[in-house]
Amino acid sequence: MISASAPASAADSGVVEAYGHRPLLFLAGFALFWLVISGFFALVAGIQLHAPAFAAGCSVMTHGRVVALAETAFVYGWLGGIGLALTLWxxxxxxxxxxxxxxxxVAGAAFWNLGVALGLVGIAAGEATAIPLLELPLPVQPLMLVAYGAMAVAGVLAWTGRRRDVMFASHWYAVAALFLFPWLFSIAQVMLLWFPVRGTLQALVAGWYGQGLWTLWLAPLALTAAYYVVPKASGKVLPSYDFASLGFWVLLFVGAWTGGRHLIGxxxxxxxxxxxxxxxxxxxxxxxxxWVNxxxxxxxxxxxxxxxFGLSAYVLGGVLDALTAIRGVAEVTQFTYFSEAQHQLAFYGAISMMLVGAFYYALPRxxxxxxAWAGLVxxxxxLTGIGVVALVIGLGGAGLVQGTDLNNPAVSFAEIAAHTEGWLLLATAANVILLLGNVLFLINFFKSALCPFYAAAVKSYRGEAALEAAR
Amino acid sequence: MTPNDPTFQPAAQTDEELLNAHEALLAKQPDDRAHYKLMPLALLFFFSGLILFAATYLNRYSGHFDKTIYDENALPTDHNVEVKIDPVVFGKQLFASSGACVTCHQASGQGVPGTYPPLAGSEWVNGPDERVISIVLYGLQGTVHVTSKSFNAAVMPSFGPSGFNWSDEKIADVLTYVRQEWGNKASAVTADQVAAVRAKDGAHTAWTEPDLLQIK
Known part of the structure; x- marks a missing residue:
């Protein structure tokens, strides 16, 4: 048990019960479930890249829908759910x-996950919107917005009601994430779906939303967790912490302006x-x-x-974003699998890995x-370490081959498909490994988080029964 | 339970210690006995370098923030510039456009024997400018003789005011194209010539062969 481990953590875990863990476990449990679901769809989508006939007879499993299903379950189901649970904690x-x-x-988490579930059913039925990262069917989106707001209430109350008037780096990123997502999400809904703007502006708003979702919501969620767990676990003061606020403001002010990089070329x-x-x-x-902090x-x-791992991927992703934004490089990489590799490096390698790390720290508390099981951890x-590296290398290699070939008019489309096949097979293998790892993660979570409740319930039931018998 | 137990990571400091340690760092004042820490020099140079790059690049490749400039190397131009159009290229597009000349006269200019007269080698196409302009502007009905064959099955529609309502430039360009294609060797037609015919004949109805032959 925790109280037996270390003096510091004994003091640390005295208030475990008081922090209201069950709503957070409820939110995190659903998030883990969506992670596995999205892994399944990502695997199907990956296979279809080198075997286009795979599951082609089934309308639900057509490539466009499967990609949207995987992305939606991953971003809104997994990253949003686990990120919010950790941020509130x-x-x-x-x-x-x-x-x-x-x-x-509890209410917010129930409706948020209901929204994700309805959204996935809608996407599978062909009702997805055409906006990347905003594929959720239109009727579900207001529900998601309200559900998020309900959960954010608890976060805002925890922030405004803090015992000491001190702001730590995690506070900045957490509050930014709580307030900026509703802003991004509602503006994107209005400008792209309720009253769609037309022409070039539509692509621009979509690019702004896709980038904003990353720089103004997911990255702050992950950094909230990282800035808290790293000093807690290492016991060290963050180096050059004086400049952490500069890093925060640069992200907030400059981040969303990079949205146009999706439109270079x-x-x-x-x-x-x-x-x-x-x-x-x-x-x-x-x-x-x-990186310095x-x-x-x-x-x-x-x-x-x-x-x-997540931090390295985060910084590497930032450097790659800057490099591939250069026009000469974008000429090759833009609109190829390379963009997809960057996307996976950012969402899976950076955000997801940081949040998983923080969750491994948080769950025992x-x-x-x-x-429950050290072996599964x-x-x-x-598995995830190997999986993410293989996924990014596979897609990145395929992207470079594809980009070079596309710029050469002598190469036909069929030849490009043949040239990229080996790389895409590597990416599919990576998807298998990741799915396997995440299934183990889910099993371990169930055993660790739910079995104690079950055992306690059985114990109290037996206790009552024994009491009855004694009378 | 060892420190590296994967099932539980012990906390190395309490939340209170964490807040206090970092609060103390930020509380230092610049004049607090020189305890104020400068940004590491490397980081300062890095940031300055980025700002220099950003400002230079933005200045050089902004396209003057003009909504019509798509090439980052381009400079803004006067938006009322007249664009020179090759009448043969544009005429060919018009000829091939949906529902226009190509429908009956065919891409080969040979028409359909017995139904639609040919344009290739046609004495009408290669004849006087005003005649051929009149045909396109107002249309032609009744029997017509082309390359000593008689055609009566179809009607030539008007591309002028009572039909497709093409501009003078369009009619001039499509005629210029037709009059130099398939071995035809007649002179180009200008928009002014078309405008003159339009002004002279106003709302004329479709022409017939005998009336057209009056035009010299």
Whole structure:
């Protein structure tokens, strides 16, 4: 048990019960479930890239729908759910008070996950929108917005009601994520779906939303967790913490301006691409500061291994964004599998890995007992580590081959497909490994988080029964 | 339970210690006995370099923030520039456009024997400018003799005011194209010539062969 482990953590876990762990476990459990679901669809989508006839007879399994299903389950189901659960927990810990408005979290989490489920059914039925990262069918979106708001209430209360008037880096990123997602999500809904803007502006708003979702929501969620767990686990003060706020503001101000990088080489006025290139370069400063601040993430222990991996992927992704934004490079990489590799590096390698690391740290403090199986934790670490590297290398290699071939008019489409096949097979193998790792993760979670409740329920039932018998 | 137990990561500091340690770092004032820490020099140079790059690049490749400039190397131009169009190229597009000349006269200019007269080698196409302009502007009905064959089955529609309502430029360009294609060797037709015919005949109805032959 935790109280027997270390003096510091004994003091640390005394308030476990008070933080209202059940709503957060409820939210996190669904998130893990969506992670496995999205892994399944990602695998199907990956197979279809080198075997186009795979599941082609089934309308639900057509490539466009499967890609949208995988992406939606991953971003809104998994990253959003786990990110929010960790952010609420960290805000409560730093506030030093029990989590308030827990009912709001339960209601919000129920409707958020209902929204994800309905959204996936809608997408499978062919009702997806045509906007990347916003494929959720239109009627579901307001529900998701309200559900998110309900959960965010608890976060805002934990922040405003903190015991000491101190702001730590995790506070900045957490509050930014809580407030900026509703803003991004509602504006994108109105401008793209309810009253769609027309022409070039539509592509621009879609690019802004896709990039904003990453820089203004997912990255802050992951950094909230990283800035909290790294010093907690390493015991060290963050190096050059004085400049952490500069890194934060650079991300907030410059981040969304990089949205236009998705349109470099596309039919937009030149200045939009130019601004995006400049923003992508300036954002390197944010990545440099995060790297300097969190360099102790590369330490011992499973949470830090995940966080260190995620941090490396985060910074590498930022450097790649800046490099591929350069027009000469974008000429080859843009609109190929290479963009997909960058996407996976950012969403899977960086955000997901950091959140998993923080969750490995958090769960024993939510349940009051360690993870059930050490072997599954190690297996998950190894499998996801290999899986993400293989996925990014596979897609990246395919993208470079594809981009070079596309620029050569002598090469036909059929030849390009043949040239990329080996790389795409590697990516599919990676998807298999990742799915396997995440299934183990889910099993371990069920055993660690739900069995204690079950055991306690059985125990109390038997206790009552024994009492009855004694009378 | 060892420190490297994968099932549980012990906390190395309490939340209170974490907040205090980092609060202390930010609380330092610049004049607090020189305890103020400068940004590491490498980071400062890096940031300055990025800003320099950003400003230079933005200035050089902004396209003056003009919504009509798609090439980052281009400079803004006067938007009322007249664009020179090759009448043969544009005429060919018009000829082949849906529902226009190509439908009856065919891409080969040979028409359909017995139904639609040919344009290739036609004495009408290669004849006086005003005649051929009149045919396209107002149309032609009744029997017509082309390359000593008689055609009576079809009607030539008007591309002028009572039909497709093409502009003078369009009619001039399509005629210029037809009059130099398939071995035809007649002079180009200008928009001014078409405008003159239009002004002279106003709302004329479709022409017939005998009336057309009056035009010299």
């Amino acid at each position: 960290i805000l409560a810990r730093l506030g030093g008070e029990p989590l308030r408005a827990a009912n709001w979290i 596309g039919p937009v006025p030149a200045w939009i691409a130019t601004i995006a290139i400049v923003a992508a370069a300036t954002l390197l400063f944010h990545y440099a500061i995060v 969190l360099r102790h993430a590369h330490g011992a222990g499973v949470p830090l291994k995940f966080l260190g 939510l349940t009051g007992r360690p993870w 190690r297996a998950h670490l190894i």
